[in-house]
Amino acid sequence: MDRKVNKGASAAEATARHIEELILEGSLRSGDPLLPEREMALRLDVSRPTLRQGIKMLEDKGLIVTDAGGTRRIAPLATSITDPLVELMSSGGRVVDDYLELRSTLEGMAASLAATRANDVDRATLTRCMERIDRAHEKADARDEAEADVDLHVAVYEASHNIVLLQIMRALSGMLRKGVFHNREKLYARSEVRDVLLLQHRAIFEAVMARDPAAAARAAEDHMGYTRRVLNEIAAAEARLEISLRRLEGGSIAQRD
Template structure:
């Protein structure tokens, strides 16, 4: 259903505010292409000059970008936390554990809220994500399963209908997809782990769909605790392997007969 602008004293300001609301609530996402000016003005029931002024306000705020051909899109927002400190943090192994502790708290809260607030559209999105996880799991496609995993978690945050939680998660989700803190595909490369993760994702999904906030929160928190433990085990195993390899060739600086 099309939404129209609630006109106030300044139609351009009202137009800009309306688009800002769409961004905040997650209806407009980072990188989304906007409709051509004429069609957008019709959808919002404003004149093209008014729309142009409103879009200029958003461009000045860095919320909208316009390319050389006049094509407008939503700027890259909350897809990552761009700061030299993040790169420094991601290089430290201990930060992964802290990151997953934070995710555990946020995931539990989001799942609990989703269980009580999700509407029919949210529930269908969750069902679609779960179906993609099942299909990727059956196909043995670790990359597709990891992507569907990230989408399921994001869908839970959307279903929580908490704007601050959603925007924080979008930032963390962008970092997760880029492997800033850990490589998700390392998890899905291990068959026994993939089976456990499938069961855990289904428990989160079932708790939300059953409108059981306690079960949904518990499943989400258990999932993050397990993820943290397994990633720690993988990191320890990789460290031991590196030491063994160095012993074979003397750290690559010794002469071996």
């Protein structure tokens, strides 16, 4: 059911605040296109001039942008990868490990809250995500399975109903999708790892669905701990291979017969 704008404040301010709330709670996401002006005004039960004023307020705050085709969209928010500090951090191996360490704590918290707070809509979303993981696993489709992996985690964040946690984790998952911290497909290229990840995702899912916060937190933390270990192993193996290749080539600067 569409929520109407609270007309208690100035209509334009109330309209802007209502849209801000939709962004904050995660109903509107970075890059989402907005409805055409006429339809959006009807949905919000405001006049088109009022809607324009409200949108102008949000444009001034950088929350709404208009693309080249004239479509209004939610601006790139916390998922933006343009910050040079983020790019600098992502190039360091230690930062990748620190990132995974942070996620271990936050994932456990999110899963625990989801087990306590998830409603029927959340639980249906989680079920669809788990089914998609199962299908991708059966097809051995590394890319689709990696995407379904992130979607399940995002669904857990949403089910936590903690707005700050949701926005932080959406930012991290946005970076993860774009390979800013590590390439998830490296994980899914190994069949034995894929099997373990499937079981771990199912353990998180089942604990949340069983409304068991302790088990959900434990399953999420175990999953992130395993992911961290495997990625460290992959990075170490790649580093050893690079050294071996350099030795064969004399570091590319020695003359070899």
